[in-house]
Amino acid sequence: MDCQSDAPPETVVAVRLSFDQAFVTHHRAVYRYAYAITRDPGLAEDVTQEVFIRLYQNLDAAQRDGLLRAWLLRVTANVARNAQRGLSRARSRDETFVTRLLQATGITRPDEELLRQAEITETQRALAKIKEPMRSCLLLKHEGLSYKEIAAALGVNETNVGSLIARARREFTRVYGKVGKS
Amino acid sequence: MTPCLNEERLQAYLDGELKADANGSVFAHLAECADCAAKAQEAEQALATLARALDGELPAFIPTARLRARIESVLAESATPKFASVSLLGRARHWSSWKLAAVAAGILILIPAMAVFWRSESLLKAKREGSVVLPTPVNTPGPQTPPQKLAEPPVGRDQVVTQQPEKRQRRAPRQASRNEPEEVEVVTRFFPLIEGDDFSSFKGNQIVRVEMLGAALLAIGLPVDGEMRNRSVKADIVLRHDGLARAIRFVHTKDAIAQSRRQDDHLGLRQFQ
Numbered sequence: 001m002d003c004q005s006d007a008p009p010e011t012v013v014a015v016r017l018s019f020d021q022a023f024v025t026h027h028r029a030v031y032r033y034a035y036a037i038t039r040d041p042g043l044a045e046d047v048t049q050e051v052f053i054r055l056y057q058n059l060d061a062a063q064r065d066g067l068l069r070a071w072l073l074r075v076t077a078n079v080a081r082n083a084q085r086g087l088s089r090a091r092s093r094d095e096t097f098v099t100r101l102l103q104a105t106g107i108t109r110p111d112e113e114l115l116r117q118a119e120i121t122e123t124q125r126a127l128a129k130i131k132e133p134m135r136s137c138l139l140l141k142h143e144g145l146s147y148k149e150i151a152a153a154l155g156v157n158e159t160n161v162g163s164l165i166a167r168a169r170r171e172f173t174r175v176y177g178k179v180g181k182s
Numbered sequence: 183m184t185p186c187l188n189e190e191r192l193q194a195y196l197d198g199e200l201k202a203d204a205n206g207s208v209f210a211h212l213a214e215c216a217d218c219a220a221k222a223q224e225a226e227q228a229l230a231t232l233a234r235a236l237d238g239e240l241p242a243f244i245p246t247a248r249l250r251a252r253i254e255s256v257l258a259e260s261a262t263p264k265f266a267s268v269s270l271l272g273r274a275r276h277w278s279s280w281k282l283a284a285v286a287a288g289i290l291i292l293i294p295a296m297a298v299f300w301r302s303e304s305l306l307k308a309k310r311e312g313s314v315v316l317p318t319p320v321n322t323p324g325p326q327t328p329p330q331k332l333a334e335p336p337v338g339r340d341q342v343v344t345q346q347p348e349k350r351q352r353r354a355p356r357q358a359s360r361n362e363p364e365e366v367e368v369v370t371r372f373f374p375l376i377e378g379d380d381f382s383s384f385k386g387n388q389i390v391r392v393e394m395l396g397a398a399l400l401a402i403g404l405p406v407d408g409e410m411r412n413r414s415v416k417a418d419i420v421l422r423h424d425g426l427a428r429a430i431r432f433v434h435t436k437d438a439i440a441q442s443r444r445q446d447d448h449l450g451l452r453q454f455q
Contacts, residue, residue, distance in 0.1 A: 042424040097401035123239040166193040
């Protein structure tokens with residue numbers, strides 16, 4: 001009768017992992033989440049590296065509450081957002097640099113903004129419309145995290161996670177469908 | 183009939199987050215309530231669309247081996263004797279002390295040997311190709327290493343680049359170059375272009391020699407006087423693997439220095455220096 005036979009997360013026994021086991025088990029989720037935030041494969045690698053260096057330095061603390069994956073993805077979000085801020089500052093500086101250089105030399109440039117916009121996918125556009133922490137809830141759920149882990153990773157109340165995911169899903173469908181039809 | 187499902191409960195049901203008894207009651211309700219069953223079906227379709235969209239968006243390929251190598255490399259670089267037994271695989275923790283001593287001795291012998299080998303290789307390659315772009319060495323300097331040791335300076339076809347000690351260059355680059363042979367280039371130290379950049383974390387860099395108008399330096403916030411704006415400036419730029427410029431150093435060629443001196447002479451400035 002019961003088609004949902006997954007054990008609830010409370011019954012999962014937390015197993016303490018070595019650093020190597022933690023890397024093997026969780027590096028994919030960390031990399032993919034870093035990529036989802038930065039949308040830059042190189043930066044996602046940098047972020048993943050930094051996250052695991054921090055894990056190495058805090059292996060005991062990270063596993064104290066038995067939610068290692070939540071700890072890793074919380075650190076991933078922090079590191080990725082910092083890296084993204086640094087990158088956007090650098091990009092803005094590069095942009096200014098090129099603009100001034102072109103002004104000095106009198107060369108015109110193609111409309112790169114249009115090209116850049118064309119590269120933004122429909123999914124990215126829809127995700128961008130979803131506010132935090134709903135968007136992160138959605139991404140972490142997609143990475144297979146339980147509500148408990150999502151709550152720990154994002155610092156939200158566990159009882160609200162279902163509602164946040166439902167709202168994020170509704171918002172995504174609304175925007176994604178709209179963009180698809182237009 | 184049990185009460186209709188709210189959005190949160192339905193989502194928890196679809197995500198497999200309900201306990202067995204709650205799960206059973208939701209399942210029973212869906213069997214007898216057409217409205218909720220329709221909502222559940224709609225939500226399931228939306229979740230499937232979402233999953234497909236996110237799967238298409240997120241990378242399918244995870245560079246596991248490269249990530250592992252990078253992390254191992256950083257851990258190895260930061261290893262002090264206290265952490266000498268650290269390995270990503272955790273195997274070295276169980277090594278006996280004599281094995282560790284043997285490995286440490288091996289590394290001590292290898293590092294200078296590799297440095298000499300790399301240096302001679304890169305110089306030979308540069309001379310052979312006349313290239314102005316050289317990859318940085320594999321060994322990235324530690325946090326205390328001055329940035330100018332990040333890489334060998336670019337070598338031109340007919341030039342021998344001599345790198346001066348940092349303090350001397352910064353204090354008096356002209357004096358430093360006065361007694362050098364014709365071919366000598368004098369380079370400044372590397373200046374980071376991104377605040378708070380840590381050179382020790384740089385890997386897979388390339389140094390690219392560029393020549394630009396002095397006016398271009400305004401964009402990176404350097405003060406450039408009127409005459410300098412129209413003058414050509416040579417610089418080496420450190421590009422990280424993401425293609426972004428991270429550091430710059432300026433290159434004075436013998437000619438540029440001589441020209442600068444001539445102009446100073448013309449303006450009668452040298453007597454005041």
